[in-house]
Amino acid sequence: MSDKCDLCLLGLIILCSLLTGNSGVNDAHVFISSGEDVRLPCNNALSDCTSTTWIYFSFRHSGTVELIIGGKKKKDTERHERLSLGSDCSLNIKNVTKEDPGFYSCRQYVNDEQQGTDARVSLHFLHVSSSSSSSSSSSSQTEISPGRFVTLSCQLYSYDGESCDRWAHSEGIHLLWVNQAGVDLTTDSRYQISSSGLCIINLTTTLLKEDDNREWRCRLTHRNQVKTSVRYTVKYSAQDDSVTAVIPVHTTNSQDPSTIKTPETKDPAVTASTEVSRTAGLLFRVIVMIVEIAVFAAPTVILLQIICARRAGRKNSQHLEEIEMPTRLQ
CATH class of the missing domain: 2.60.40.10 (Immunoglobulins)
Structure with a gap:
């Protein structure tokens, strides 16, 4: 007890x-x-x-x-x-x-x-979470790739959500987003920095091609002394290696660069496969043309045969009449 x-x-x-x-x-x-x-x-x-x-x-x-x-x-x-x-x-x-x-x-x-x-x-405890969606009208996309905007939320977990702000204010706690060199990102118009109280700070930006492997940091200072930071590094998947176009930060209705193919890098296997596909396609079109011609020509041939047969029948009738005429006269 x-x-x-x-x-x-x-x-x-x-x-x-x-x-x-x-x-x-x-x-x-x-x-x-x-x-x-x-x-x-x-x-x-x-x-x-x-x-x-x-x-x-x-x-x-x-x-x-x-x-x-x-x-x-x-x-x-x-x-x-x-x-x-x-x-x-x-x-x-x-x-x-x-x-x-x-x-x-x-x-x-x-x-x-x-x-x-x-x-x-x-x-x-300092933690960063991320959410991403398409820069176009579709918001169901969540993959990290150029042309999509990403929001990084940095949150300080302390006692609980309500008292964290009170304590942070009394202790001089400050959260800040910086780049890899330690420069405050609020000085760059490309980034939108917002906060929810003293214990949550968000960074929102549109990803560019050159952001691959770029690092951003959420830094925590206690009474003007850096105590800890959380790093977030952008990683693009291998399928985005062919992207050549860069999406401007403020463009919202541009083509997704992940759909643009690079003409400079050609895989021999892919090229051979493409040639085979083209040949097969051409052969298929030739066969289709032959079938169409045969289908169209068949009735014409039959009609010509009927006409020729009728003409031949008429000639034979006339010939028989010419042979029978002298006999009738006798």
């Missing part, structure tokens, strides 16, 4: 510190991007990590969870396989996801008595 009360008290203390905007003396902030591993320091560790307990709190999960007790992982936690305890009693989390941000507290116990105060660590 006392352990549950301690967990509830910890959650209440953290909640009060968040709402009042005050952080504890031992509080630390750790910023991480998606898919990376993170180490959360335990600033109150004793010489023996068997006294260490790690506790997690998040508003999204509406409660506290014990991750490490007495230096050992709890097996019933969802993140059991991704957690480990460092030799300095730090908490290591592999492949961080948007479910991991929140408050982490390192607490020391000796003979069931807490030693000192909690060492709290706030984990913040």
Whole structure:
């Protein structure tokens, strides 16, 4: 019962510190991007990590969870396989996801008595997602290719969606889209930068042929110091290698360059196949012409045969009459 009360008290203390905007003396902030591993320091560790307990709190999960007790992982936690305890009693989390941000507290116990105060660590997670559609009227296309516009959404996951903006404002958090050289993309009219509060910033642009392998970065600064960034690199598929036309940024009804073929690069196998196809097509047309001629000519031949037969019959009749005439006269 006392352990549950301690967990509830910890959650209440953290909640009060968040709402009042005050952080504890031992509080630390750790910023991480998606898919990376993170180490959360335990600033109150004793010489023996068997006294260490790690506790997690998040508003999204509406409660506290014990991750490490007495230096050992709890097996019933969802993140059991991704957690480990460092030799300095730090908490290591592999492949961080948007479910991991929140408050982490390192607490020391000796003979069931807490030693000192909690060492709290706030984990913040930066993630980029993308959506793409056609630059024409069709919006069902999702592939990444030249001529289509793409929107990159960079979001900071902290405590929860509502308090993130409040905390970001008090802590001087700033999100920014930059190119590979670190230049602010808001200075380039090609990019449309928009934000939804302090914890979400979007980049929208129309992809060009030369954007293949281009890198954009969402950068996070905390009190004017760069803490982390997420990279997004454009990758075109092999089928887009034949694209030669470049779609202007502001053109919305241009031909999709992926349908334009390059006349300069010809595969011998493709050329041979094309020649065979042309020959077969020509032969087919000749056969069709012969059949059409035969179909048209057949009635004509039959008609001519009938006419000739009638004329021959008339001549034979006249000849017989000429032979029979003298006989009748006698």
